[in-house]
Amino acid sequence: MRFVIENFGCQMNDHDMEKMGSVLIDHGHVAGKDIDDADVVIVNTCCIREKAEQKFYSLMGRLQHLRRKKETILGVTGCIAQQEKENIFERLPFIDFSLGPSNIHLVAEAVEKAAAGRIRTSAFGDNGGSPSLVIRPHNTRRGIKGYVTIMKGCDNFCSYCVVPYVRGREESRKGTDVLAEIREMAERGIVEVTLLGQNVNSYNNGSDDLSFPELLCEIDAIPGISRLRFVTSHPKDISPDLIACFGTLKTLCESIHLPFQSGSDRILALMNRGYTSSEYLARVEALKEQCPGIAFTADCIVGFPGEDDEDFEATMRLMETVRFDGVFSFIYSARRSTAAALLPGRVPPAIAHERLSRFQKRQRVITLDSNRAMEGTRVEVLVEGQSKNSADELSGRTRTGKIVNFKGDPGLVYKLVEVDIIKGYANSLRGELPDTPGR
Numbered sequence: 001m002r003f004v005i006e007n008f009g010c011q012m013n014d015h016d017m018e019k020m021g022s023v024l025i026d027h028g029h030v031a032g033k034d035i036d037d038a039d040v041v042i043v044n045t046c047c048i049r050e051k052a053e054q055k056f057y058s059l060m061g062r063l064q065h066l067r068r069k070k071e072t073i074l075g076v077t078g079c080i081a082q083q084e085k086e087n088i089f090e091r092l093p094f095i096d097f098s099l100g101p102s103n104i105h106l107v108a109e110a111v112e113k114a115a116a117g118r119i120r121t122s123a124f125g126d127n128g129g130s131p132s133l134v135i136r137p138h139n140t141r142r143g144i145k146g147y148v149t150i151m152k153g154c155d156n157f158c159s160y161c162v163v164p165y166v167r168g169r170e171e172s173r174k175g176t177d178v179l180a181e182i183r184e185m186a187e188r189g190i191v192e193v194t195l196l197g198q199n200v201n202s203y204n205n206g207s208d209d210l211s212f213p214e215l216l217c218e219i220d221a222i223p224g225i226s227r228l229r230f231v232t233s234h235p236k237d238i239s240p241d242l243i244a245c246f247g248t249l250k251t252l253c254e255s256i257h258l259p260f261q262s263g264s265d266r267i268l269a270l271m272n273r274g275y276t277s278s279e280y281l282a283r284v285e286a287l288k289e290q291c292p293g294i295a296f297t298a299d300c301i302v303g304f305p306g307e308d309d310e311d312f313e314a315t316m317r318l319m320e321t322v323r324f325d326g327v328f329s330f331i332y333s334a335r336r337s338t339a340a341a342l343l344p345g346r347v348p349p350a351i352a353h354e355r356l357s358r359f360q361k362r363q364r365v366i367t368l369d370s371n372r373a374m375e376g377t378r379v380e381v382l383v384e385g386q387s388k389n390s391a392d393e394l395s396g397r398t399r400t401g402k403i404v405n406f407k408g409d410p411g412l413v414y415k416l417v418e419v420d421i422i423k424g425y426a427n428s429l430r431g432e433l434p435d436t437p438g439r
């Protein structure tokens, strides 16, 4: 059967989508591109923000029509499936299966049961040993870049976040399994590996298996791997050993995603983040010391309950101090089951929007400044393919994660090349190969 997986949310969800695709292909199904031509449509969901949830329900409205027309098999997976459990069949009675994030290994079975006679499947258990965690996707979609889940779940219970409720408690994969998977990837030609987990800094906490910094050291020694990244890091869990890795490991890229969420200590306490703004800044300084030129990206929430003008100004100050290369910024949205949903002091939407727009406007300037500062430098680029904007240009990323577009031979795709940066824009860089004629 031809299947399509629609995906919402984070890199963990992208990776879960690849895992499900690989399981279905292993069972003889074929990946398709168009929902209208598919025999099976699976929607992999995210409920971290209200917007993603709204988008999901509007897509399901469209799929209901499709189901009436051609009996397409429909499945829901991921965080909304886990949050709603069996209730999802009341709200969406036309779907055939619903699987929580720890149960996506059952996807082929669920499709086959539905095909055999509309037998409905649901699974939302936390699965000790998590078979879904150890699925090795084929990684066909990204060529030379590979993603590896090293842990799942989160024990932090930030007051606004549903992840601990829908993804469960932290669970780490064995170091030997992770390393075996990465060695296999290197043999297949993968040169850049990104380690995934809700809080990778807590990898193997409380166990005598490899710690996270030890895992990074082992991966650094694997022949063929040139670039190593990880996401996501919790600022309170970054250890001195991990910070030291940025000064010593040749493969560890000079970039880190370090969500700060707010610059106000009062709001950080209400968020239950476990650090103050000065502790956050101390870690940023330590990382800069170990790795001059390191690029910082982050997440930030504005309009958290109780946030006043002074709190918001503290957030603006923190942004100015760090000078992030990019920030994913959002207006707070209350999520069911979370402690913050019960907090008083809702920020009026007009004020929250005004703050978000001020924040984003300033961050765009900082990002542009940072991109312009790269003009005249020579950087290593991993060429990922043709540029989205021009058929005769190539596109790739620097070690700091910036997109570079430049003219070059298609034979350079999937290679590491040196590129001279000639222009910095808001979202990308323009480059030239050093031996471009006429320079």
Ligand code: SF4
Pocket (backbone or CB within 6 Å): 154, 155, 156, 157, 158, 161, 162, 163, 164, 198, 199, 234
């Ligand atoms: S660290 Fe906080 S924000 Fe991140 S997944 Fe855990 S609870 Fe959610």
